[in-house]
Amino acid sequence: METNRDVEATWEYHEGTKHSFQSVHSSQHLLDFENQPLPFKIYPGLEPIPLPRELEPSGVPALEALAASAAEPEGERLPDLKLLARLLHYSAGITKRIRHPHGEMLFRAASCTGALYHIDLYLVCADLPDLEAGVYHFGAHDFALRQLRRGDFRGELVRATADESAVSLAPAILICSSTFWRNSWKYQARAYRHCFWDSGTILANLLAVTTARRLPARVVCGFVDDWVNRLLGLEPQREVALALVPLGHNSPVGQAPKVGPLALETTPLSRSEVDYPAIQAIHEASSLAEGAQVAAWRGAASVAPLAPPAGRPFPLRPLNDREAPHDSIEEVISRRGSSRRFARQPISLEQLSTALSSIGGIAADFRQSGGRLLNDAYIIVNAVEGLPPGSYVYHPDESALELLREGEFRDEAGDLGLEQALPADASANVFFLTDLAPVLERFGNRGYRVAQLEAAINGGRLYLAAYALGLGATGLTFYDDAVTDFFSPHAEGKSAMFLVALGHPARRRPG
Ligand SMILES: Cc1cc2nc3c(=O)[nH]c(=O)nc-3n(C[C@H](O)[C@H](O)[C@H](O)COP(=O)(O)O)c2cc1C
Missing domain, CATH: 3.40.109.10 (NADH Oxidase)
Known part of the structure; x- marks a missing residue:
């Protein structure tokens, strides 16, 4: 069998590199x-x-x-x-x-x-x-x-x-x-x-x-x-x-x-x-x-569409051209920097909607133009005016958020993001999750590369959109299975690929 088709290699790598409370707290790794x-x-x-x-x-x-x-x-x-x-x-x-x-x-x-x-x-x-x-x-x-x-x-x-x-x-x-x-x-x-x-x-x-x-x-x-x-x-x-x-x-x-x-x-x-054989193994297996x-x-994967919203849908309201800030892409890139602390202040639904509309297709050899993305965006809303706090899934085709579970989830967001303050203090956390099985079925182990890359490109776009809107953002790492569990049953079977927190930047805590 062609090495790329033996997708056990991906599951082994993915499982073996998941973060969990246990793996992080028992790690002996020291930075030299x-x-x-x-x-x-x-x-x-x-x-x-x-x-x-x-x-x-x-x-x-x-x-x-x-x-x-x-x-x-x-x-x-x-x-x-x-x-x-x-x-x-x-x-x-x-x-x-x-x-x-x-x-x-x-x-x-x-x-x-x-x-x-x-x-x-x-x-x-x-x-x-x-x-x-x-x-x-x-x-x-x-x-x-x-x-x-x-x-x-x-x-x-x-x-x-x-x-x-x-x-x-x-x-x-x-x-x-x-x-x-x-x-x-x-x-x-x-x-x-x-x-x-x-x-x-x-x-x-x-x-x-x-x-x-x-x-x-x-x-x-x-x-x-x-x-x-x-x-x-x-x-x-x-x-x-x-x-x-x-x-x-x-x-x-x-x-x-x-x-x-x-x-x-x-x-x-x-x-x-230091060599990490697990890295070489997954790279070779996906070559x-x-x-x-x-x-x-080359070509596109056929990923099942998101089921139509079953929970309460909240239509998004992106800013129109007149209302949207006009700072050039170069100005925005020049001032981008990961927020080191967020103020616990709400962003507007218009800001969240505009940021989410930056998530989109990518001209790529692993997609068809206009085709479905490999990743879905799941969101923990901590503080967005016009939205009840809770967990949501983004429906790009309907330009709507589907409420999965209403509730105050700042503590849970902090826990999912490796117990850091940033996701707890952020106004919203956007998690990209993919159903790896059909992606690997179509692309073999190399599907893992493109699922990660697609999520990261859209995560990078969210970063830039946040700074264009005068907000802050940061990428974050996460406890893999806890993320899937948190968004389940909707996210059952999916794997977390990338996380971006959005909010109002605050000055660092003294000390
Ligand atoms: C995918 C990704 C994950 C990240 N995870 C964390 C994190 O868990 N905690 C954190 O404080 N910063 C995190 N960061 C932010 C980086 O530390 C930051 O990008 C880096 O220090 C460079 O700084 P800059 O983004 O301000 O240019 C992450 C960034 C990316 C892209």
């Missing part, structure tokens, strides 16, 4: 700060190609860009260095520096578990107006590209994606990768989930910015893993490609030169590294080995 990995991949031997730092905003309102980012923009644009610089800055660049007694902490455009920044971006492109064809790495630390290979290697990605239609015409393709150790240092084997969480928040930003710039972009998750990793010179035991994003549409791709080995020096991340497997993998 002496051995903390660098949050950057650095190639000391390669010349930096500085990216232009003029990053004028597009002027496109964030909420408009988010809403439109569900569909692939139409256009023929050929990106140049200036446009690439904007895309890279607003998806994975450094947007904030905070000084502390031991130095400086650098924060990025997209949120990331533990601020460990294990996701890197690579670029594979044809000759662009001001950049020669090649394979490049984006260095966030000095905002520069470095050329790993010279020449037009896009044909290798066309081959690896079995002629995926957007890849076959794209003048430039971005690739997200994760170096596991940079995240597993803290999160151990659960870091594999974070590969998709943390590339999802980057992709939410990227898709909003490409939409604002009318640059076609699509998320491609079906590819022969080994071929993409080899092109980028990754050691797949440590670092792997996760998703491709072809950009632009007007540049037919020819055959790539031969892809020889790359042996480029990179700065050691830490004194030593595709040849073009025919990729071609068969």
Whole structure:
């Protein structure tokens, strides 16, 4: 049997990395700060190609860009260095520096578990107006590209994606990768989930910015893993490609030169590294080995529609264009930062409705345009004007929330979010849950990757929508089974993928 089809591997990984009260409180894992990995991949031997730092905003309102980012923009644009610089800055660049007694902490455009920044971006492109064809790495630390290979290697990605239609015409393709150790240092084997969480928040930003710039972009998750990793010179035991994003549409791709080995020096991340075999096992089990497997993998899953609301429905009331704030997508990304504390104040139903309407489709090779999402949004409402506090499920087609259970659930929300104050104090907590069985049935183990990624992209959009609305947000981790139990019987059998808390930011508690 094809490895990807043996979905026991996913259940084993998923069960084995669930958080529970018991697993968290009995964990012996200590953070070894002496051995903390660098949050950057650095190639000391390669010349930096500085990216232009003029990053004028597009002027496109964030909420408009988010809403439109569900569909692939139409256009023929050929990106140049200036446009690439904007895309890279607003998806994975450094947007904030905070000084502390031991130095400086650098924060990025997209949120990331533990601020460990294990996701890197690579670029594979044809000759662009001001950049020669090649394979490049984006260095966030000095905002520069470095050329790993010279020449037009896009044909290798066309081959690896079995002629995926957007890849076959794209003048430039971005690739997200994760170096596991940079995240597993803290999160151990659960870091594999974070590969998709943390590339999802980057992709939410990227898709909003490409939409604002009318640059076609699509998320491609079906590819022969080994071929993409080899092109980028990754050691797949440590670092792997996760998703491709072809950009632009007007540049037919020819055959790539031969892809020889790359042996480029990179700065050691830490004194030593620890392998988590569970990560390598699930990654290998969800890998595709040849073009025919990729071609068969691509497509949409048929996930049963949500049953029509049986509980009391509450129609949503998103702000209209006139009422909605107009801050540009770039301004919103620049001021985004995870709320460290929420005030226990209500948000309005209009704010919650507008934030929820940013959840939508993704132009991707694992979906059909307009098709059903793999994840459903379940919500704990703590304080939203016009809604009784309680638990809800979101019906996007009806633009309504269905009340599942009325009640004050701040304590429960805090417990589900690993006993943190943030979800208890938030105005609303949005949990993305998926029914993994049909997803794995259709996509094999690789379905786990796309279910996590889809949830994270929509979680990233919620983050941005909250900041566009003048609110705060934070991603949160959770006790898996307790989340499903809390929303059951409606959520029976589903698995929690991602959690975002929304509310009014408050100053941190003193001390
Ligand atoms: C998926 C996800 C889960 C997160 N979980 C938590 C959490 O459980 N507790 C917390 O305080 N912050 C959490 N965060 C917030 C990160 O710590 C934060 O994104 C990171 O420190 C970078 O800071 P910034 O978002 O302000 O740029 C999470 C972020 C993401 C994306």
